[in-house]
Amino acid sequence: MIKLMVFIDGTWLYSNLRHLAKESNQPGFYIDYGLFPIALKNELEKKGALPQLDLVRTFLFGSYPVNYDVMDEDRAQRRKDFFSMLREDYHYEVEAFPIDYQRRRILHDDRSCEDSFTPKEKCVDIALATSILYHAAIADSFDIALAVVGDKDYFPLLQKTREVGKRVAVASIRQSCAKMYSDRSDEKRLKDYHIIWLNDMIDQITLKQQEALLECKSPLHAGEQGVLSTVRLKVGQPFYCDDCRAQFAEQKAEQMREYTSAGLESHQEEGRWEESYEPDETEYEGKIENLKPDRGFGFIKRQDGSSYFFHLSHLQNAEWAALEAGQGARFTVMKEPHGDKAGSVGRVWLVESDE
Numbered sequence: 001m002i003k004l005m006v007f008i009d010g011t012w013l014y015s016n017l018r019h020l021a022k023e024s025n026q027p028g029f030y031i032d033y034g035l036f037p038i039a040l041k042n043e044l045e046k047k048g049a050l051p052q053l054d055l056v057r058t059f060l061f062g063s064y065p066v067n068y069d070v071m072d073e074d075r076a077q078r079r080k081d082f083f084s085m086l087r088e089d090y091h092y093e094v095e096a097f098p099i100d101y102q103r104r105r106i107l108h109d110d111r112s113c114e115d116s117f118t119p120k121e122k123c124v125d126i127a128l129a130t131s132i133l134y135h136a137a138i139a140d141s142f143d144i145a146l147a148v149v150g151d152k153d154y155f156p157l158l159q160k161t162r163e164v165g166k167r168v169a170v171a172s173i174r175q176s177c178a179k180m181y182s183d184r185s186d187e188k189r190l191k192d193y194h195i196i197w198l199n200d201m202i203d204q205i206t207l208k209q210q211e212a213l214l215e216c217k218s219p220l221h222a223g224e225q226g227v228l229s230t231v232r233l234k235v236g237q238p239f240y241c242d243d244c245r246a247q248f249a250e251q252k253a254e255q256m257r258e259y260t261s262a263g264l265e266s267h268q269e270e271g272r273w274e275e276s277y278e279p280d281e282t283e284y285e286g287k288i289e290n291l292k293p294d295r296g297f298g299f300i301k302r303q304d305g306s307s308y309f310f311h312l313s314h315l316q317n318a319e320w321a322a323l324e325a326g327q328g329a330r331f332t333v334m335k336e337p338h339g340d341k342a343g344s345v346g347r348v349w350l351v352e353s354d355e
């Protein structure tokens with residue numbers, strides 16, 4: 001069987017989905033990432049008049065925000081959840097790299113228009129190129145590399161991949177594709193098949209979302225607890241409606257200003273921030289203490305005695321209503337305590353206690 005590997009420039013795809021959304025005429029257009037590689041394989045079989053291909057693996061290269069404004073925690077978390085869905089549910093190989101937002105809002109439109117800050121993405125294109133060439137150099141790894149790309153920087157990569165005897169296919173989006181990829185005369189000798197347009201595959205790759213009636217678990221929820229939503233929850237993960245999530249973001253920003261340290265800002269002022277920053281997913285153990293049940297937040301005390309602020313939306317595997325002081329918890333840290341101010345958590349998991 002002819003072996004196929006799919007390599008997706010996730011950053012490029014993500015920022016150009018709007019073109020497909022427009023053509024799909026559907027208000028909430030999303031790609032079904034489970035079907036996506038299979039639809040690409042089917043399309044390539046048709047285009048190349050190929051026998052059934054063996055889809056060996058799908059790679060996606062992308063980035064995620066770190067060191068962003070606290071208002072955007074939900075947005076940042078959704079990106080991380082997206083990558084874990086690709087890995088856990090669909091068995092993609094995901095390589096993702098942090099982008100430092102220097103405490104700013106993630107979306108350009110949410111930042112002040114006088115702010116000239118441009119987020120710098122690192123490594124994504126190099127990682128994709130390295131991965132294709134690495135696999136091209138290994139015997140029996142793949143016969144055809146299908147690159148889902150649009151930026152012209154990849155052309156030397158595609159040339160070299162063909163030079164070592166591998167076949168190359170390109171899938172792209174009409175509104176955001178370097179001319180050389182769609183050039184029928186293929187002057188640069190980049191590909192072995194006609195280009196695949198995602199624009200022509202919209203029907204095959206659209207996520208058919210199913211609405212379900214979910215119960216919002218926020219103690220602050222107003223009105224009927226049942227809300228129609230298409231959100232996918234992990235096992236044990238509580239559901240919060242969009243209104244409550246928006247409210248959480250406001251609340252958290254306010255409470256963090258009130259209760260927690262200015263530790264990160266002081267780093268930044270001293271100009272040490274950029275060099276010293278590394279995303280930290282280290283998990284610590286502690287105990288829940290000091291709950292404010294009616295306000296939806298509390299503090300966790302680490303074994304060394306330091307305190308961390310947490311909000312109900314930080315909870316990954318438990319409902320707010322089930323919390324009690326003294327329960328054991330695992331958590332990641334977003335801010336360390338500073339002076340007499342508490343730090344703040346990234347995420348919190350409740351752990352079973354032995355008592």
Ligand SMILES: [Zn+2]
Nearest residue numbers: 216221241244
């Ligand atoms: Zn709600």
